[in-house]
Amino acid sequence: MNLNTSILKYIEDVKSGSFTVEEFTAATLQRIKDVDEAVHAYLSLNDSAINDAKKIDQKISSGEKIGQCYGFPISIKDNICITGTKTTCASKILENFIAPYTSTVVNHLQNEDAVITGKTNLDEFAMGLTTEFSAYGPTKNPWNLDYVPGGSSGGSAASVAANECLASLGSDTGGSVRNPASFCSVVGLKPTYGLISRYGLISYANSIEQIGPMTKTVKDSAFLLNIIAGQDANDDTTIDNDNANYLENIENGIEGKKIGIIKEMTTSDGLSSEVSAATKDAINDFESLGASCEEVTLPTIPYTVAAYYTITSTEAGSNLARYDNIRYGYEMDSEGYEYNSYISKSRTRFGPEVTRRIILGGFVPSAGHAGKYFLKALKVKSKLISEINSAFEKFDYLIAPTAPVQPFRFGEKIDDPVTLMLLDYNTVTANLTGKPAISVPYRISNGLPIGMQIMANSLQEKSLFQAAYALETKTKLPEVPL
């Protein structure tokens, strides 16, 4: 059975009877057995996956109405709640947390008959860029197991790249879907803020994060967005998307479109030589597709990483305050402790990066320092939004490489906090401004992936997919060597 297929091809095959849902699911589970010990994309597996698959086969054979997904296998990042499953956020502090309710996005998937394969690994509480900060061990890049898969949705990206499922749902706060998508050569979308419900996504920085689909192809991404996007009564920050069909007109092309090359994200001294070369070629590809490319400057960009970390650590410090092990968490008897010592002791279970972000998050908005850090960061956000809105008056798309470098070895960047932060340089802009951005696999160079990022204006996902699809037609990528 060829597991290196797309969702749309899979559905065709199931409909035509080439294989049953159960057969494909069984093959997927076998694949997980074969490779996941090495890759470690998954933290937990869904025990009833085969039964769910069987039920869908029954529906098909009995002619009952069947959901759009036809049982395709999908993995879910372990910071998204599913009733009755362990949802750990790759943290020891939620080691035994069993979610008592299901997130809206998974509800949509289950209603449309998708099969959930399991929960995937991430940097603890989604804070990180390499999945090295998971409390349960890192995920390996399927393209080269000595290299990082990116983060924080490293497990999600790797599970798709290694054919351990056909798609995954990750979350993107500063690049956490696009960065690992680029590192693992899959398609990763961060939608417009408010397009996808966050109900059931365990918050890290709630003002800018979004759940994002990770798939093999651009069309699959649009298909998945159709299933999970839309206003949700459980999330006051969701917006009306007019029931858009994102697959519609996706092959229209980009003839006559204007593309802005973001100067600050494409300067050659900020990028590795391979990434720089790939970017130049991508620009040529866009032009050959009929678009006109021109450099554009967004002068606020050099301040965005500092603003991003200031804002997100403030929100994280607040969003993670609830983890005091009193209402849920793990077993620790309160005998002998008083309140403050109990919660301080329980919170020693946070990993090092989360601990540091929480301390930062107490510092930058505090009474003596908010003016210097937090309030300034909020104003950087406002300024950036004006700048990018002006840019979108002139351009249909803004492009840059997703990551300034290719995947690197484990342990290489983890010791210098500033170097690590700067990996987000090209991606945080989309989060701070709420604009949609997609990473498209572009090239494998020296065995390691490079992805290209395309941004569009708010709620322009349909147009964004058109550009991404067009670029995809220009790429020819090898299969993963795993």
Add this chain to the structure above:
Amino acid sequence: MVDEDEIIRVAKLMKIDLEDHGEHVSRVKKMLEYFDILDQIDLSSEEITSQQKSLNELRKDEFIPYDKKLIESLKNFREHYVRAPKMN
């Protein structure tokens, strides 16, 4: 220059026990020093904005009981109370 004592005081406020985590202080300090870059940009004309909704888009005032058994799936104590350590 960021005062290390201040970082330690903040950690305490955030209920983070630094006893075994002393190495975090210098790393946090480095990150804060990077944030100094925010002083270099002119932000005088910027305003803080947000998403907006109108009153009638909000949730209607209706009582909908949730699953009575929710407390049983969390940490609870006899007669359904949640047990917390003693307060000082």
Add this chain to the structure above:
Amino acid sequence: MTKIGLEIHCQLTKLESKLFCPCKANYREFEPNHNICPVCMGLPGSLPRLNQKAVESATSIALALNCQTPEKIAFFRKNYFYPDLPKNFQITQLNVYGDMSVGGEGYVDVEGKKIKIRRIQLEEDPGRLIYEGASDRTKITLVDYNRAGTPLVEIVTDPDFENPRQVRIFLNILSDLLENLGVAEPGLEGAMRADGNVSIEGGNKVEIKNIGSFHDLEKALHFELTRQQSLSERDIDIVMETRHWDDRRKITVSSRSKEEDQDYRYFLENDIPWVKIEQTTRDVLKENMPESISSKKERYVEKFDIAPQVAEIIASDRYYSQLFENAYSEQNAKDIANLITTDVIGFIDTKEKQQKSKITSKHLSDLIDAINAKTITRNSAKVALQEIVKSGKDTKLILQEMDLGQVSDSSEIDAIISQIFEDEKQAVIDAKERPETVNFLVGKVMQKTKGKADPVKTLELIKSKLNQ
């Protein structure tokens, strides 16, 4: 120069659901932790959803207190750790980026003095703590989150009160006003709480928290004033601090700089968009607001010639004013009002009794009709009222069953008078000599007829008999 300010918290128990989720706003009937959901428990991944009616109720309160109301409102997080806070932050309001809480810059008139309302904000109540254990060393804390998320309106005054008596009057006015608006039930236990701040002679301000009831507030204020005055007399500085009310020992105690160390790191609650409140919305709310107490009182006095004190009593209490409004007609308004304040009030003098009472406006109008038609005496009406309040049965039925019909037949009364004259020979002689003592005989007739005799007719007949 004594200055007292207040911070009042009022639960919006008339709402159906909590501020950010559909659990019940009034949590009092539930077993512990049986009025909770992922949102008010702050479970990972849950998100708050703002209650439209809560915003409307809070805005109505702001309008009723003569406040300015903004075009859009925002919510903020107040971050601190406490076991009764499921998220370890409280979603509340603050005026950081301009005026964005539901109202501010209003006032309440207290005996001619304008008490300024600095700010009104909407926020969520935390859960409740119960301390269990024999001694301080063995106590564990039990937490019930049923109340977490209950909608609260916080009303902050300027330090305009000059003495605790003004505070008491203000709180009564405020309670009546909130109840009259139909948004709160101040009589419910714990539904309305107040903290205070006190300073004397332009000195440092001391905040007093943890006050359980309005009764305790007055005690706490008196204690604190005395404490500050005695310090001042001995030339000792009054420290600016927060103290809490120790209900057991009836004193205020310093909160040991716990408050001073706090840093709430206020920032916008981004899970709740800013809410636009159009002028039209505010106009509609104002229009639909129930008539204010002072306006009702004015109307009763001017239109129906009801005595001001009577009007005051009825207007101030939502229960009585509703009874009155549905019972009166152009002719009998004054009578109904008097009946309420003279007799009804004696039977239904607490909120609990108001809840249990079975009396309706129809009962009142039936009674007044009967009195005016001379079918029953005022006295009998009182007796009937007691039964009406208890059973709610039809007035006519009760009058029949209890045989309360007025005796106005002259021959009947005459017969009884003759009997009395027989029994009270000395009183008859007294009455003949000193006419003013005739009331004794009238009283005896009333006694004999169990109050049913027409008193006017009785007096007439006795006088004429005396003159025979």
